[in-house]
Structure formats: structure tokens, C-alpha cells
Amino acid sequence: MSCNYCHQQITRNLTLAEIFLPKRIITEQLCSQCSKKFRRLTQKNSCKGCQKQQSKEFCTDCSQWQKLFPDYEFHHEALFSYDQAMQEWMEEYKFKGNYQLRHSFALELKAYFKRKSNMIVIAVPVSKERMASRGFNQVAGLLDAAGIAHEPYLVRFSNGLSQVQKNRKERMSLEQPFKLTETAERVINNQEVLLVDDIYTTGRTIFHAAEVILEKRPAKLHTFSLAR
Structure with a gap:
């Protein structure tokens, strides 16, 4: 081995x-x-919204999201810090296309999702253009490697540059790139949903996806990413 x-x-x-x-x-x-090499995040001394490691109750970004979504009780969870070690791993996996690396954190993901077995898991999708160039959805790859069932209920119809290639202002001003499938519109109502991404930075991607899911009134919407 x-x-x-x-x-x-x-x-x-x-x-x-x-x-x-x-x-x-x-x-x-x-x-x-x-x-x-990879630093685990803790709930202690972190933002109650997005788990950013800090002493304040809510970070600046989450304070802004609370104003935009006052009725959404947002609480994001992540396993690892998006530090240099994780950035290098993501570069190899996500951008250089080393698909075997999807197995790297399977044990940690299995342990986390074991407590979420009653939820509908939705992976943040990539666009058709991104799928054609990269060959895989990096979020779905992580979930598949860990044996975690997930549903293709979100569709990404807008492509554009990767979030990593955008500055903070550009990320925050992005237009809505997601829509739900017809199946999702029928089954999400009154169900607990867990939305999964690979990286959480400003929260723009997560909140775009959350916005269309919340319209269908799930019982609860949870969000998670491998790194934050």
C-alpha cells in the first residue's frame, strides 16, 4: 500500500x-x-457562521450574509484549513487533474457524513464547459471516493473563471449561476439538505446555491466543505 x-x-x-x-x-x-501537513479546523474560537478561525462571533463576510439572508440560520462546517498545504493539494487534484487524489480524505469524510445519514446530500456542480475541460466534478469525486450517496439536483448553467482566479470583489459580485432540476423541486420541500463544496472562501458560491434551494423550503439547509 x-x-x-x-x-x-x-x-x-x-x-x-x-x-x-x-x-x-x-x-x-x-x-x-x-x-x-493538513490542519484540522475546530469549532472553538471560530466564526459561528462559516467556521473561520477568529475570536469574533461572526466574521465580516457572515455579517453581510446575515443582512442579505436574515431568515436563513446559516452554519457552515469544514474539516481543514485552506492553507498552503491544502492549496497545493487542490492544485494537484482540481487543476492538474490528478483524479486519484479524490481518495485522500475518504476516511475523514466517511466519519463526518456518518452523522448526516438522514440528509439529502447535494454536491455543488460544475458547468458543462468545466466538466469537458477538467473531466470530473471535484466535489462529486470526493464524495464518491468516500462512498457517500449524493443527488444531482443542482445544475450550473454559467461558467466563467474559477473562483480562485477572482479577487474578493469579483467573487462577491457574481451573478446567480445555479438552478434546480425538476426532480429537486418536487423532493426538497420539508427535507433536510446538506450542500457540499470543496472550498469555502467568501461564501459566494455556497449562498448562490443555497438561495435556489431555500426557495423550495427545505426543513433545514446545512452546508459543508472539505476546506475553509
């Missing part, structure tokens, strides 16, 4: 589940050295 990221050999003891259920052996994962 080798590290999913650096390709060094990994030696570890199998878990009981892997011994008695061989199909569950996870052969794609990070080695201990690579795992240490």
Missing part, C-alpha cells in the same frame, strides 16, 4: 472490519507524514 499523495509505502495494521470484510480494505489513503 502506498500513500495516495507522495507514493511512499505505508505499513499499518488492518482494522477488524478490514480483516473480516476484505472488500472494505482502504488501499488509497495518505501516509502519516502527509496527513500531518
Whole structure:
């Protein structure tokens, strides 16, 4: 078994589940050295809206979102800091197209989503143009690698530059790029929904997607990203 990221050999003891259920052996994962590169986020000393690590109750961005969406009880969760180590990993996975890296955080995602089994999971989609050039949806890839079922209820009809290539002002001024499928419009009402993205920066993408979902009155809308 080798590290999913650096390709060094990994030696570890199998878990009981892997011994008695061989199909569950996870052969794609990070080695201990690579795992240490990524900083886990905590709820302590963080923004109550988006989990930004800070001492204030709400960050500047979330204060603005509260004004725009006063009836939405927003609370975003993420696992890792979007620091240099995560940016380098995202560059390799998302922009250079190393699709094998979708397995890197499968264990962490499995553990998180185990508590969300009663929710409709929706991955933030990419446009047809982005899918054609990249070849995959990076968010769906992460969920698939972790064995997490998700529904294609959102459609992205606008492409444009990647959020990473935009400054803060450009991100905040983007027009609505999403719409719901006809199926979603029938099933979301009064259901708990979990909207998933890969990275949370200003929240613009999440709130665009949330806006069209909230129109169908879900019982609760939760949001999550791998990194923040």
C-alpha cells in the first residue's frame, strides 16, 4: 500500500472490519507524514457562521450574509484549513487533474457524513464547459471516493473563471449561476439538505446555491466543505 499523495509505502495494521470484510480494505489513503501537513479546523474560537478561525462571533463576510439572508440560520462546517498545504493539494487534484487524489480524505469524510445519514446530500456542480475541460466534478469525486450517496439536483448553467482566479470583489459580485432540476423541486420541500463544496472562501458560491434551494423550503439547509 502506498500513500495516495507522495507514493511512499505505508505499513499499518488492518482494522477488524478490514480483516473480516476484505472488500472494505482502504488501499488509497495518505501516509502519516502527509496527513500531518493538513490542519484540522475546530469549532472553538471560530466564526459561528462559516467556521473561520477568529475570536469574533461572526466574521465580516457572515455579517453581510446575515443582512442579505436574515431568515436563513446559516452554519457552515469544514474539516481543514485552506492553507498552503491544502492549496497545493487542490492544485494537484482540481487543476492538474490528478483524479486519484479524490481518495485522500475518504476516511475523514466517511466519519463526518456518518452523522448526516438522514440528509439529502447535494454536491455543488460544475458547468458543462468545466466538466469537458477538467473531466470530473471535484466535489462529486470526493464524495464518491468516500462512498457517500449524493443527488444531482443542482445544475450550473454559467461558467466563467474559477473562483480562485477572482479577487474578493469579483467573487462577491457574481451573478446567480445555479438552478434546480425538476426532480429537486418536487423532493426538497420539508427535507433536510446538506450542500457540499470543496472550498469555502467568501461564501459566494455556497449562498448562490443555497438561495435556489431555500426557495423550495427545505426543513433545514446545512452546508459543508472539505476546506475553509
